[in-house]
Each structure stands twice: as structure tokens, then as C-alpha cells.
Amino acid sequence: MFLYTVRRILIMLPTLLVISFATFMIIRLPQGDYLTNEITELQAQGESGAIAKAEFLRHEFGLDRPTAVQYAMWLGVWPGPQGLSGLLQGNLGWSFEFNRPVTAVVGGQIGLSLALNLAVVLFTWIVAFPIGVYSATRQYSLGDYGFTFLGYVGLATPNFLLALVMLFLFNRWFGLSIGGLMDPRYMDAALSYGKAVSIAEHMIIPVFIIGTSGTAAMIRRLRANLLDELQKQYVTTARAKGLPSLRLLIKYPVRMALNPFVADIGHMLPHIISGSVIVSSVLSLPTVGPVLLHALQSQDQYLAGSLLMFLAVLTVIGTLISDLLLAVLDPRIRLRAGAAR
DSSP: OHHHHHHHHHHHHHHHHHHHHHHHHHHHOSSSOHHHHHHHHHHHHTOHHHHHHHHHHHHHTTTTSOHHHHHHHHHTSSOOOTTOOOGGGTOOOEETTTTEEHHHHHHHHHHHHHHHHHHHHHHHHHHHHHHHHHHHHTTTSHHHHHHHHHHHHHHHSOHHHHHHHHHHHHHHHTOOOOOSSSOGGGTTSOOOHHHHHHHHHHTHHHHHHHHHHHHHHHHHHHHHHHHHHHTSHHHHHHHHTTOOHHHHHHHTHHHHHTHHHHHTHHHHHHHHHHHTHHHHHHTTOOSHHHHHHHHHHHTOHHHHHHHHHHHHHHHHHHHHHHHHHHHHHOTTSOSSGGGGO
16 A cells, blocks of 8 residues: 555646646647737737837746646746756745735635635545435435436526525625625635634535535435445345344445545545635625636736646545545555556
């Protein structure tokens, strides 16, 4: 297990390198960049002083150099300006639109996005697990039909529509605004107990809205997998030997049916960020989703590239965690190719 973990971590490094190259090339595919577009706009307005400044920044940050050199500078293997020492040195680059380092632009959003992600994953597991087990063990009961109906409603309702409905209802019934992830007085304050409590309180509604569709899908998958496990021969044999129903259920079928829960970790973490951009905009959530969308639209390449790499790191780490947990959860999964022979 230890050697497998080390080998997977070593594989992660070239994987992230390939992803970084693909990310940078895709961002560079559209014609021009942020400063080039700004220069064109300023030329139309006749702003000669601003044009000179933009041209200087374009040369300073190497945007007039070949794409390969720009990638090497962004990665940190080619000498670059002081504001762009490279990803390998922990510098995410410079945001031209905000005229600040990328870390200063998204530093707070990344932390809040991670907290929101983990909360949504926990919400999905805590809600989907008992409902899925109940529906599978009481197939075609009134409760099963009720949860099935709620699951279909959750799958069919877009998250942004649910967010708009919740905004209206809370404002109409209670006179409250549920937007944001903290009280306005804590926006620029350092992390404290009061700020943490405010974030936790404001996170309840966004977690419910973002996690609804994922929870509904997970309930259906767990129910289907558990029903399949309950029909297998080893369950019939265990029952014939007199194994108590609850112990049989937890020790074998539920354990095998949990594989989708664990396997989904790899794509759930980045999907929550990329799939909740509209919800974040509707609820005014200070997460990286809206920032990434705006950076792609404005071609702020270092800001967009750094955020895409953040999503890639989440995906790779999530996949590693899910693979390790699957190996622990299901003994049928072998970590070494030779173990299967």
C-alpha cells in the first residue's frame, strides 16, 4: 500500500505537467491576449499614454515572446519578471485586469471554495447514504416511492433556479437576504471565531442548493447498486447461515455498494466549483467559479490558467484519495498488477 501510494504521487507530477501545458495552450488559442485587446481599445480612444503603459507591460511580462517561452516563464523554468516567478516557485502570476498578483485576487476565494466543496461533499454523503439504504432495503414501499419522487425532482430542478426560488422565498417570508458567504462586516477582516461562525451560518443555504442534484443522483446510484448486491449468492448464503440481517447488510452489501460514493470523489471536487458558477453568481458567493469565468472571457491568461490548474490539482488529488479508499473498502480491488495473477 505504501509503495502504491508513493508511485501514484510520483505519477501525479508528470500528469500535472502535461495538464499545465494543455491548459496554457488552450488559453492561448483565441487570438490576442488581455493587454493586446486593451491596446486595441485604447487606440480607438486615442489614449497614447495608456497605450505606452500597456505596451511596456506586454513586453515586461513576455507576451510578445514565442508561446513556448511564455509557457516556460509561467511554469518557472525560464527567467521572468519579478511578478511572474512561476508556478514551481509558488507564484501564480499576475492578473492584468486587476493589476495585482493572482494570489492576492483569489487567495480568499480559494479557501472559501475548498470549504464549500468539502461541505457539499459531506452533505451529499450524510443525506444520500441513509436514504439510499432505506430505499433499497424497503423496495416499493411508500417511503421508497416518496424518496424516488424527491430524487427525480432534485435531478430535474436546475441549481440556479432553486437558488432564485430560495432567494425570493427567504426575502418574502423572512425579509432576509441569503446571498454571500459571510456577514458584510467580516469581508475584509482577518479570520476569527466570529467570522468562522458567520461563514458556517451563511454556508447552509448554498450547500443545500449546490448539493441537491448530486445528492439525488447519489441516492439513485446507491439504491441500484445495493439492490444488485442484495440479489447475489453470498447474501443468500449468509442469510441461510443465520447471520443477523443488520450485520449482514452493513458488513457486505453496503460495503460493496459504497464504491460509487468513494469513486466520485475525484470528479466531485472540481465539478462543484465549475458546475456552480451560475449559482455562485446568483447568490453572490465569493468563490473561484465566477472569477474563472470572467478571466476566460477577458483573456486574463495567468489568472485563468492558475485557476484551471487549481481545478486540475483538485481532480488529481481527489482521484488519488478515491483510489486509496477504494482499495481499503473493496478487497476485490488489487493495487498491484501481479496480485491478480
